[in-house]
Amino acid sequence: MSTQAAGASFVRSELLPDRPPPANLVGIFPLLRERLFSNWLNIALTLMSLAIIVLVVPPLVRFLFIDAVWTGTSRDACVSSSGACWPFIQAKIGQFIYGFYPAELYWRPNLVFIAGALLVLPLLIPAAPLKKLNAILFLGVYPFFAFVILNGGNLDLRRFLIGRFVRLDGLPLVGEVAGLKLVFWLDFLLSGTALLAVAIIASAIIGASARAVAKTLLLVLGCIALALLAVDFDFGLQPVGTRSWGGLLVTLVVAITGIVASLPLGILLALGRRSEMPIVRFASVVFIEFWRGVPLVTVLFFATYMLPFFLPAGVNFDGLLRALIGVTLFSAAYMAEVIRGGLQAIPKGQYEGAASLGLGYWQTMNRIVLPQALVIVIPGIVNSFIALFKDTTLVLIVSIFDLLGQLRAAFSDPNWSSPTTLFTGFAFAGIVYFIFCAGMSRYALYLERRAAHGSR
């Protein structure tokens, strides 16, 4: 050791001279000097930063406020100005928010926005009560509510399960009550009863509790029935097809559906990836790595152009629904990895504790592991929501006009073509995206800090 260090240049041979006493850092000027002008490099960096600020900030302020045109009805107001053309935004704001949704029906998207905000805000505030009910309402009820209000509901449901194999149309039950086809609901009743019977017989054979199985199945069937009833019932709303949706509405619909739908799928995949059963694990890994390995654009193309080939002839989805399927599969893979992080953070003692209490796999997961893991990963989920919110812009490549798509469409309006229209549009959309994303990332940060405080 000592022989090696003898000739080495990094070992000091004499003591350092005493350092000067620390500069008095109290007061603004010494602080400034220390932070900005302590040596030549520091001075150069300060000057460089100042140059960047001077290059960016004053022109931006001039463009957005000082030189901006605030009132007007057409391009004539803006064509001679070098600032932002805000009347352009005023004229197009409906298109940016609702797309081509009929203007007299704006109350419907507005209602959905308000209901969503009322459900999300208490969910996001940690101190707010009734978290479970709130989550059920937002994740379970709200999607159907939003669908019915936006689309108009009253779907033309004809066949459930049995009806696909047996023709029930021949029965004298062709009637229709409030938009509900009786044939469909008869089909539903028959199919439900058949499923129940099969489940009870199967559980009797393998020796499980038939009662518990029947209870669970009835609950599931009941939920499905309620959901179908909601979308099938005729509320007297004028139907508005998804082709007319657009703007911020589509951005929010895609992002929120993607996150909400990918959550259960992501949980299953994350559990599958950590499962001890090799086939389950392998299938989960393949699914996750496949979707994580390809760009979202290819996924959207896959959902839009390739998926129809793989479905039975005659089954044709709506374009937005196809994009939603692609987005959900894609974000489920990312969600699974976020949740896996949470699962891995749960100490082994929790699993062992659950096992020693005699809990089975699903009991352990539902009552012990997932409640803890999901709380840990909330910031991660918010972050993937931000990523998805930004990625939503990609749907414009498959001809669905979200906020960015509407912006692009608005640029081609000759009524508003002026030298500053483009910059104005980008400034507006940029501010909207920034407010949403920065707000959410602040929230994720707040949650992380809060969790860090709790664990201390």
Place this chain on the structure above:
Amino acid sequence: MASVQPPRVSLVRNPRVRSLVVQVVLLAALVGLGWWLVNNARVNLAAQGTATGFGFLQTTAGFGITQTLIDYSESSSYGRAFLVGLTNTLLISGIGIVLATILGFAVGIARLSSNWLLARVAGTYVEVIRNLPLLFQILFWYLAVLAALPGPRQSYSLLDLAFLNARGLFVPRLLFEPGSAVVGYAFLIALGISVLLHFFARRQKMRSGVSFPAGILSAIILIAFPLVAFIAMGAPIGIELPELQGFNFRGGTRVNPEFVALLVALVTYTAAFIGENVRAGILAIHKGQSEAALSLGMRKGTSLRLVIIPQALRVITPPLTNQYLNLTKNSSLAVAVGYPDLFAVFAGTTLNQTGQAIEIIAMTMAVYLTISLATSFLMNLYNRRMALVER
């Protein structure tokens, strides 16, 4: 609850039976689903009468591509167009990764700077860029910034070497004449020698503690070897500068505005994320490490180079690789501005012309998937080598 143990454990409660049943059911469901999908596709394709298979790769493409790195013309095949797209994707990803790494490290270090103003400027940059969608930024650069550039006569010039205008970026072009290969070989030889020198210097230092000035020596070799070859071969490599002639530029290389917009957006976007990774990596190194290095008498630069950065790299590398992959995947957004990358050429134009969605989208996905999986495989190898050996 009964107080006596049940005499027989039901089959449902037997973990081995359960796991077997679950796996068999899952496997059956997956196989069934796969069969169903394939069967549907077969029926649908037969009904539509579209051609299937990869035969279309040999047929003539019949469309032009604005930027080609390999020989390509309208009479080339779709397979050739695929290769052109692939090379264009690799080109923009490669250049993007290099530039994003440089900018990203600069931003990450700037955010940790003791200079308050610089840290704030870097922080604002990261905050703004990360909170705007990438496609928004690409379109902004393409539609707003580049389209607003002046025509060729009023182009912005950099020392009269490179010119930027609405038609793109004009940069000098290297002209290779016969004999330039020798210069290349000379450089390769010099590179080989300097690698050996470093290896030797390291071993020497480990064994005896004596430093060997490998850095300076290899720098000299790296410059001198190609220079000698260059002069000996009679200056075979020339530079052609772009020149304004009439209404456009002649000579040099024109870089499409699409490429410039996409590159700028990808680099600035990815750099913001890399900056955050770098910052987190450096912050993850305990303060005691740098204090210990300083108390051993290392200078600040030495401690950074020998103590902090090697440890920080261990933390930075995995997310950095992820960002590289993201950049490569995000380059598929080229389709929005019309840069002919793999996705735009193949899943865009070729798909439109042939209508063979299944083959084309599967091939496109396979390319990205291969890049991703190969990178993460290499990453895992690297991680295994670099991971702390815990005892």
